[in-house]
Amino acid sequence: METLFAVLVGLLVAAGVFLLLSRTIIRVVLGLAFVAYGVNLAILTVAGLRDESPPLLTLEGPYVDPLPQALVLTAIVIGFGTTALLLTVALRAYQVAGHDDVAAFGDNLARNPDAPDGQHADPEHLSPDLPEADHADDTAVQMAEFERLRRLTR
Amino acid sequence: MNTEINEVITSALPLAPILTPLGLGVLLLLPMRRQWRVALALASALLTLTFALLLMNATVGGVLVSELGGWKAPYGIVIAADRLGAFMSTLSAICGVFTVWLMAAQPDPVREEYHSFALTSFLFGGVQLSFLTGDLFNLFVAFEVMLVASYALAVLGSTREQLREGFRYIVMNLSASALLVVACGLAYGTLGTLNFAHLAQRSAALGPNTTVTAVGVLLLIVFAAKGALFPLGFWLPGTYPAVPHATGAFFAAVLTKVGLYALIRVFTTVFNQDPQLPNTLLLVLGAVTMLYGALGALSQREWRRILSFTVVGSVGYLAFGLGLDSPDALRASLAYLAVSVIVTLAMFLIAAVAERASGTRLVRARGFIEFLPLLAACFLLCALTVAGLPPSAGFVAKFDLIRAGLEGGTGLAYLATASALISSLITLYALLRVWSGFFWGRHPRDEPVRRLSWPERLPAYLASALVVALALFAGPLLGYARATADDLQSTRYVVGVMGDQPLDLPARPKGDEVQEKDDAPNTENIQKPQDSP
Numbered sequence: 281m282e283t284l285f286a287v288l289v290g291l292l293v294a295a296g297v298f299l300l301l302s303r304t305i306i307r308v309v310l311g312l313a314f315v316a317y318g319v320n321l322a323i324l325t326v327a328g329l330r331d332e333s334p335p336l337l338t339l340e341g342p343y344v345d346p347l348p349q350a351l352v353l354t355a356i357v358i359g360f361g362t363t364a365l366l367l368t369v370a371l372r373a374y375q376v377a378g379h380d381d382v383a384a385f386g387d388n389l390a391r392n393p394d395a396p397d398g399q400h401a402d403p404e405h406l407s408p409d410l411p412e413a414d415h416a417d418d419t420a421v422q423m424a425e426f427e428r429l430r431r432l433t434r
Numbered sequence: 435m436n437t438e439i440n441e442v443i444t445s446a447l448p449l450a451p452i453l454t455p456l457g458l459g460v461l462l463l464l465p466m467r468r469q470w471r472v473a474l475a476l477a478s479a480l481l482t483l484t485f486a487l488l489l490m491n492a493t494v495g496g497v498l499v500s501e502l503g504g505w506k507a508p509y510g511i512v513i514a515a516d517r518l519g520a521f522m523s524t525l526s527a528i529c530g531v532f533t534v535w536l537m538a539a540q541p542d543p544v545r546e547e548y549h550s551f552a553l554t555s556f557l558f559g560g561v562q563l564s565f566l567t568g569d570l571f572n573l574f575v576a577f578e579v580m581l582v583a584s585y586a587l588a589v590l591g592s593t594r595e596q597l598r599e600g601f602r603y604i605v606m607n608l609s610a611s612a613l614l615v616v617a618c619g620l621a622y623g624t625l626g627t628l629n630f631a632h633l634a635q636r637s638a639a640l641g642p643n644t645t646v647t648a649v650g651v652l653l654l655i656v657f658a659a660k661g662a663l664f665p666l667g668f669w670l671p672g673t674y675p676a677v678p679h680a681t682g683a684f685f686a687a688v689l690t691k692v693g694l695y696a697l698i699r700v701f702t703t704v705f706n707q708d709p710q711l712p713n714t715l716l717l718v719l720g721a722v723t724m725l726y727g728a729l730g731a732l733s734q735r736e737w738r739r740i741l742s743f744t745v746v747g748s749v750g751y752l753a754f755g756l757g758l759d760s761p762d763a764l765r766a767s768l769a770y771l772a773v774s775v776i777v778t779l780a781m782f783l784i785a786a787v788a789e790r791a792s793g794t795r796l797v798r799a800r801g802f803i804e805f806l807p808l809l810a811a812c813f814l815l816c817a818l819t820v821a822g823l824p825p826s827a828g829f830v831a832k833f834d835l836i837r838a839g840l841e842g843g844t845g846l847a848y849l850a851t852a853s854a855l856i857s858s859l860i861t862l863y864a865l866l867r868v869w870s871g872f873f874w875g876r877h878p879r880d881e882p883v884r885r886l887s888w889p890e891r892l893p894a895y896l897a898s899a900l901v902v903a904l905a906l907f908a909g910p911l912l913g914y915a916r917a918t919a920d921d922l923q924s925t926r927y928v929v930g931v932m933g934d935q936p937l938d939l940p941a942r943p944k945g946d947e948v949q950e951k952d953d954a955p956n957t958e959n960i961q962k963p964q965d966s967p
Contacts, residue, residue, distance in 0.1 A: 300609070305601070312608050319615045326623030348622065351571055355615050358578045362611075365582060366604055369589050373597045382601075 285325040292318030305370045305380045309363065316359040320352045447492055448500040448515040450485035451523050451562045454478060455530075459555030468546065472538040475551045479534045482558060483527040490520040494917075497930025499568070507568075507931050508632040514568035516927050517918040518768070522565040522695050525775045528900070529687045530558045532779055532893050536680035536786060539889040545590050545678065553590070554681065557583035564692050568931055570628045570704075571618045573696065574611065577660070581607050584689060587681050588673060599669070599676040606669045610659035617652040624649060631931035634704045642708040650705035654697065654712055661693025661749050664723040670746055671730060675738035675795070679786035682738060686745050687779040691771060694752050701756065702764065702922040709759055714846065716757030721850035723750030728857035731864040736795045737785040740868060744781070744820050747861055748774040754850050755835050758842045761919050766834035768915035773827045773904055777819045780897035784813050787894045788872060791884050797868050801877030809891070810873040812898035817869060819901055821862035827904035830912070832858065 292314050299311025327348030374380045458478035462471060492498055493515050500513040515523070533554060542550065560580025567573050585607075589600035622628055624645045625636045637646050659666040670690070674682045701712055727747025734740045752774070755767030787809055792799040803810040815826065822832035832854075839851035877883070904911060921927065 300605070308605055312605065312612075315609065315612045319612045319619075322616055323619035323622075326619050328623075348619070351615075351618065351622070354571070354575065358575070362578070362582060362585075362604075362608055365585055366608070369585070369597065369601055369604060372589065372592050373601060376592055376594060376597055 281329045282325055285321060285329060289318045289322045289325065292321065303382050305373060305382060308382075309366050309370055312366065313359070313363055316355070316363075320355055320359075323348050323352050323355070444492060444498055445500050447485070447489055448498050448513045448566050451482050451489060451527065452513070452559055452566060454482045454485060454559075455555045455562065456559035459552045459559060462552035462555055463549060468541070471546070471551055472534075475534045475555060476531075476538065478555055479527070479530045479558065482562065483524070483531055486520065486524040486527040486562075489515050490517075490524050493517050493520040497927055499931055507933070508627055508629050508937060511572050512568040512629065512931060513563075513566050514631075514927070514931050515566050516930065517914075517921050518695070518698065519565045521768070521772070521914070521918060522691070523562055525691075525772060526558070526561050526565065526688045529684055529775065529779050530554075532783065532897055533680045533684040535893050536683065536783065536890070537678075539887070539893070540679060540786075540790075542678060548590055550587065550590055550678075550681070553583050553586050554684070557587065557684070561688055561692060565695060568630050570621060570630065570633065572628075574614050574618055577614065577692075578611060580689075580692065581611070584685065588677055588685075591678070593676070595676045599672040603669045603673045606659065606666075610656050610666075613652060613659075614656045617649055617656060620645070620649045620652065629931070630699065630704050631928040632937075634706075634925075634928045635932060635937075637705055637707050640707070646705060647708045647711055650700065650708075650712055651715065653700050653705075654715060657693045657696045657700070658719060658753075659693075661690045661697065661753075662723075662746055663719045663749060663753055664726050665719075667723065667726075667746050667749070671734075671739055671742040674742045674745070675736060679782070679789070683779055683782035683786065686742060686782050687775050690745060690749050691775055694749065694756075694771065697753070697756060698764075698767075698922070703927050713757045713759045716753045717846050717850050718757075720750045720753030720755075720757055721853040723747070723753060724853055724857040725860075726750070728860035728864065732860055732867075735797060737789050737797055737868070738782065738795065740797070740864060741778070741781050741785055744861060744865070745778055747857060748778065748820070750857070751832070751835060751854060754854060755838065757850070758838055758847060760838055760842065761923055762841065763835065763838035764919040764922060765912065765915045766831060766838050768918050769908075769912050770828075770831035770835055772911060772915070773819065773831045773901075776897065776900050776904055777816050777828065780812070780816050780894065780901050781820065783894035783897050784809060784816065787886060787891050788813075790886055790890065792872070793882060793884055797871045799872065799877065799881050800875035801873075802883075803873040804877060805883050806873075806891075808895060810869075812895060813873065814869060815898060816901055817862070817865035819905075820865060822858050823862065825905065827901065827908050827911070830905070830908040834912070 296311045296314030296316075296318060299307045299314060302308060302311070327345055330344065370380070455478050458474060458481075462474055462478075466474075489498065494517070498515045499507070501507070502511045502513065504510075534551075537551065537554065557580060560576055560578075560583055564573060564576035564580060567576050585600065585604045588603055589596050618628060621633060624643075625633055625640070627633055627636060637643070640646065655666075661667075662670040674686050676682075677685065697716075701709065701716075705712075724747050727743050727745070727750055730743035730746065731740045734743060748770075751770055752767050755763045755770065787806070788802070789795050791806060792802065818824075819826035819828035822828040836851055836854060839847050839854065842848075842851075
């Protein structure tokens, strides 16, 4: 039983890692879900799997340890939450970038930091970016202030 | 009567810094005017700080334990505060107050509509829970509470940059969390418990054991990913500059330190039987991380990217100090931890003012010493602290660390010490380049200068004042660090949580004994109940 589960855990994690290395965002999300399932099975396996130990107190013991099941339950709930969040982020990324390849977001270090950030490929779903020009209207005020400061410091 | 009240207070105190931000964070979700929301968030942060300070005062005498649901230590989850936990809790609460202040001073209608205040409050709650929990699996839950809030804050606003960096950050941390769950499962499978103190007792009874060492190294990998040690910290320098200033300051100052706190807790209190392999790993990773951080800081041109790389560097110093594994090195690391949290906070607040005043994220505009002379002074002081030069607290802590490294004696320790000295020099050069690029020189005429209101500038000055205070009170700081290190080296935490009586585990229930009252207590058995092969 343990051997079977060990192989199963290995397969799930291998599939998850394979998907994680993909360039497509949704595959990355699915890969993380696979890894999470593998991990949950791993906890059940290390805690001991027996056919003869019933989980209920109405039958003859010795009973199976209930704590790993509680751990797995917690891990499943948390995994559900984080997967939902990650899917939302993936959807948002798709809406903002227009396609679901990780290259859509550009390279990290070769980025021009002065380029306007927040061009939307999908006009139906605008992201709530702060408009870049929210300070543009008071440029005249700033320039006057700047001149005043220069006069002060001269 | 009086002692009863005292007992209630001491048992509730470790819970207070956790429940305050979580509870008030829920209230922050209600629709209300902005000033009410700001007032509530600020009150929550200040209240958390008060409770954390009370906790720090109370833990001088011993470990404070709060048993959830009244279940004693190995059976239920405990919230346990010792000196280290209370110290970290206070440091993060200080950062929390500054963060809320800066968020209030920089109105951001879009993000506030999507509950950035509530998410920040949940983030504080998760951080406090990770510092104060006494249970390995609960540490995972605390990490998730903290990280889910930070994921949401990292992508809130959905700019391209935030989505790109945030997605990488989320995927990296979720993978690390999966490993943490595996480590929890393996620890339970090997030692049959998840309580830190009980784990420590059982691994001490088991002696050096390869499976336990493997679990320890697995935990090291997890916390190295969360704390951004070298090969696993690639997500950090991109993520922190992508988020708004206030949130970025908290992320940079506290989130990596949570991973380091977990490393300290696990390798001093829990799995300290076979320290050879983890210490070697920490020394090597620490030495490489320092150089990576210093060279990375040198290669960048943006304010917060440079500072993010100095954060990576500081993590390297802490791993180095922890890997030396001597009482002096531990004391030096704890002092450096405090200095690093406060100075990173100050640096990011200074960067917030500088970026807003110059209107660009690049360190490009020159001559700002004309417009912001006090900020220039603060930056120079913080730069000296980060690099570790004399009139600063950074010097005191780093000197202690280097001395411990030279006393370490092994070739690897000498190599890591050399790396520490070289990367300090490179960090100093990188930060002085910022100084000469931004503050020094003559301001070009065509570049605008934005004037900032005082509530926006004051946090940077106050945080710099805290850095000065750390330098002035370096003696008490090192004294506290010494006492904390002594606590961690002794079995005080274990005894404080588990009591000094040997533990009576009840026998495993059989089906026929269910209705009967008497279940004969068994003596302490080291082997796990399922007797693993």
